Amino acid sequence: MNDEILDIVIVGGGPSGLSAAWHLRERSPVVLEERGRLGGRLKSEPRAPYWMNFGGHLFPSAGSNMHDLVQDLGLEVIEIPGLKTAMTFAGKVYRAKRVEAYPFVLPMSFKERVELVKVGTRLMTTVARWHRIARPRPGEPDSARRERIARFRAGETFRDLLGRPSRRVDEIFQAAARRAAAEPEQQSAGVGVALFGAVWSGKKDNTALNLNGGSGRVGQAMLEHLGDRARLGAAVRSVRQEGDLVRVAYLRDGQEHTVTARQVVVAVPAHLARKIVADLPAAVDDALRVPQYGSWVGMTMITDEPGPMPYDDIYAMTTPDRTFDMFFNHANPLRRPGRREPGGSLMCYAGGATAERLLKLSDAEITDIYTREILELFPALRGHIVESHIQRWFIGGTYRSLSDAAFEPLIEYSREPGHRIHFAGDYFAPLGQMEVAVTSGKGAAEMVSRELAREPRTSGAA
Ligand SMILES: Cc1cc2nc3c(=O)[nH]c(=O)nc-3n(C[C@H](O)[C@H](O)[C@H](O)COP(=O)(O)OP(=O)(O)OC[C@H]3O[C@@H](n4cnc5c(N)ncnc54)[C@H](O)[C@@H]3O)c2cc1C
Structure with a gap:
C-alpha cells in the first residue's frame, strides 16, 4: 500500500468529509475513516419498519447543501408531522405549538411566570436579530456570512444573556442549552441564540425533516458509491x-500505511485535526483550538406496544425535570392518519455537565435511570421496551466558548490559493450542525478542484 500517489485523500468519513468526497467524485477521491462505517455522528440502524437513531437526525430543508446531498444520493427526506416544542414540567407533559405560550400554560408561581416571560422575550428578540444576521446577502461568499454569524454575541456567555432566573425557570433554558452539549456558562451567547434560532425559527422551520430509513443511510449510500x-x-x-x-x-489492521496525495481534505474534529496535521502556521493552530467539544449520553429504544401511545403526536420534547434533556419519538415521521402500526422507536439524551456525570456510570446504571424516568412520564410504556442501547458520544457537539484566539485565520487559510491541505467540519460555525459540516466540505472541495485544475491529472488513483 506504500508509494501510492493519489489526486485526493479525504481524512474522516463524517458528513463534512463525505460532502467533499461527493463534490470531488469525478476525481475519484479516497476516504480514510477510522471507524468501521461511514457517517460520523450520523448513525442509525434499521429495525423495520423503524430505525434506531443514535446521532444526528434533524435534516435541513430544501435549499440547503445537506438536502442537495441526500437528494443526489437518491435518499428520501420525510416531513415530521409531530410537535417539536413539547415540554415536561413538574412530572407532566405539555404540548404548546409555540414556545411563547409556555408562561401561560405551565403550572408556575406568578414570580416564575414573570421570569419566564422576561427571559423568553429577551431571548426571542436576540434570536430575531440573529436571524437577520444569519440571512444570506445577495452575492456574498459563504465565508462572509460565516464570519458575521461567528461574531454575533461572541463576547459574552449564554448565561450572561439568560441572567439568573429561579431554579425551575432556569432548568428549562439549561435543558435546551445542553443541545449544544454545553452548559450556558460554557457556551457563548451567540451559540445559545443560534441553538434557539434553529428550533425557534418562526414561520419557516428549517430543520423540519427526517431521513427515511435513518441518518445512517447517508454513510451507507456513500459507501456504496x-x-x-x-x-x-x-x-x-x-x-x-x-x-x-x-x-x-x-494505521489499518495494526499495519502502518502511507499514501501520497496532491490534495488532502482533513475532515475530523478540530482538536484531532491539530494533532495530525504537521507544521501548521501558529495562527491556524491557535484557530483550531477555538472550537470546544462537549459530550452527549443517549439511550435509543425499540418498543413493541400494540397500539397508540400518549407521545404519538410528539417528535421532540425538552425535559428540564428529567436527567436527560431531550426526548425524541423517531417513529413519529412514519405515522400516518388511520391505522397505527404497532411498536416504535424512541431516544433520549443528556448533554453538558449531566453527560459528564453519566459518562462515569455503567450502561446498566444509565439504562436504569433513563428507563425509570421515562416510565414515570409514560407508564403505558412499561414492559414494551424490547431493545435499548446506550450511546456515549465523547465528541458529541461542538460549540464556541469565550476565547481570545481568533478562528478567522483558519477561514483565511482555507480560502487562500496554493494550499494542499484543506479543512472541513461542523466546527466552522459557532454551533456545529450537519449543514455546517457539508457546506464546509463543499467549500474544501471547491478549493481542491481549483488547485487541481492548475495541474495535470494523476492516473494513480486506487
Ligand atoms: C446525538 C447527536 C444528535 C445530533 N443531532 C443533530 C441534528 O438533529 N441536526 C444536525 O444538523 N446535527 C446534529 N448533530 C450534529 C451532526 O451529527 C454533526 O454536526 C456532524 O456529524 C458533523 O460532521 P463532521 O463530518 O464535521 O464530523 P463527524 O460526524 O464527527 O465526522 C468525523 C469523522 O472523522 C473520523 N475520524 C476522526 N479522527 C480520524 C482519524 N485520525 N483518521 C480517520 N478518521 C478519523 C471520525 O471517526 C468520524 O467518522 C447531532 C450529533 C449528535 C452526536
Whole structure:
C-alpha cells in the first residue's frame, strides 16, 4: 500500500468529509475513516419498519447543501408531522405549538411566570436579530456570512444573556442549552441564540425533516458509491506537506500505511485535526483550538406496544425535570392518519455537565435511570421496551466558548490559493450542525478542484 500517489485523500468519513468526497467524485477521491462505517455522528440502524437513531437526525430543508446531498444520493427526506416544542414540567407533559405560550400554560408561581416571560422575550428578540444576521446577502461568499454569524454575541456567555432566573425557570433554558452539549456558562451567547434560532425559527422551520430509513443511510449510500475507495478502520496518524505532495500516514489492521496525495481534505474534529496535521502556521493552530467539544449520553429504544401511545403526536420534547434533556419519538415521521402500526422507536439524551456525570456510570446504571424516568412520564410504556442501547458520544457537539484566539485565520487559510491541505467540519460555525459540516466540505472541495485544475491529472488513483 506504500508509494501510492493519489489526486485526493479525504481524512474522516463524517458528513463534512463525505460532502467533499461527493463534490470531488469525478476525481475519484479516497476516504480514510477510522471507524468501521461511514457517517460520523450520523448513525442509525434499521429495525423495520423503524430505525434506531443514535446521532444526528434533524435534516435541513430544501435549499440547503445537506438536502442537495441526500437528494443526489437518491435518499428520501420525510416531513415530521409531530410537535417539536413539547415540554415536561413538574412530572407532566405539555404540548404548546409555540414556545411563547409556555408562561401561560405551565403550572408556575406568578414570580416564575414573570421570569419566564422576561427571559423568553429577551431571548426571542436576540434570536430575531440573529436571524437577520444569519440571512444570506445577495452575492456574498459563504465565508462572509460565516464570519458575521461567528461574531454575533461572541463576547459574552449564554448565561450572561439568560441572567439568573429561579431554579425551575432556569432548568428549562439549561435543558435546551445542553443541545449544544454545553452548559450556558460554557457556551457563548451567540451559540445559545443560534441553538434557539434553529428550533425557534418562526414561520419557516428549517430543520423540519427526517431521513427515511435513518441518518445512517447517508454513510451507507456513500459507501456504496465509493466502494473500495472508502478505507474503513484507517486511523490517520499524520498529514504532512512535503514539497508538492502531501504524505498521509495511517494505521489499518495494526499495519502502518502511507499514501501520497496532491490534495488532502482533513475532515475530523478540530482538536484531532491539530494533532495530525504537521507544521501548521501558529495562527491556524491557535484557530483550531477555538472550537470546544462537549459530550452527549443517549439511550435509543425499540418498543413493541400494540397500539397508540400518549407521545404519538410528539417528535421532540425538552425535559428540564428529567436527567436527560431531550426526548425524541423517531417513529413519529412514519405515522400516518388511520391505522397505527404497532411498536416504535424512541431516544433520549443528556448533554453538558449531566453527560459528564453519566459518562462515569455503567450502561446498566444509565439504562436504569433513563428507563425509570421515562416510565414515570409514560407508564403505558412499561414492559414494551424490547431493545435499548446506550450511546456515549465523547465528541458529541461542538460549540464556541469565550476565547481570545481568533478562528478567522483558519477561514483565511482555507480560502487562500496554493494550499494542499484543506479543512472541513461542523466546527466552522459557532454551533456545529450537519449543514455546517457539508457546506464546509463543499467549500474544501471547491478549493481542491481549483488547485487541481492548475495541474495535470494523476492516473494513480486506487
Ligand atoms: C446525538 C447527536 C444528535 C445530533 N443531532 C443533530 C441534528 O438533529 N441536526 C444536525 O444538523 N446535527 C446534529 N448533530 C450534529 C451532526 O451529527 C454533526 O454536526 C456532524 O456529524 C458533523 O460532521 P463532521 O463530518 O464535521 O464530523 P463527524 O460526524 O464527527 O465526522 C468525523 C469523522 O472523522 C473520523 N475520524 C476522526 N479522527 C480520524 C482519524 N485520525 N483518521 C480517520 N478518521 C478519523 C471520525 O471517526 C468520524 O467518522 C447531532 C450529533 C449528535 C452526536
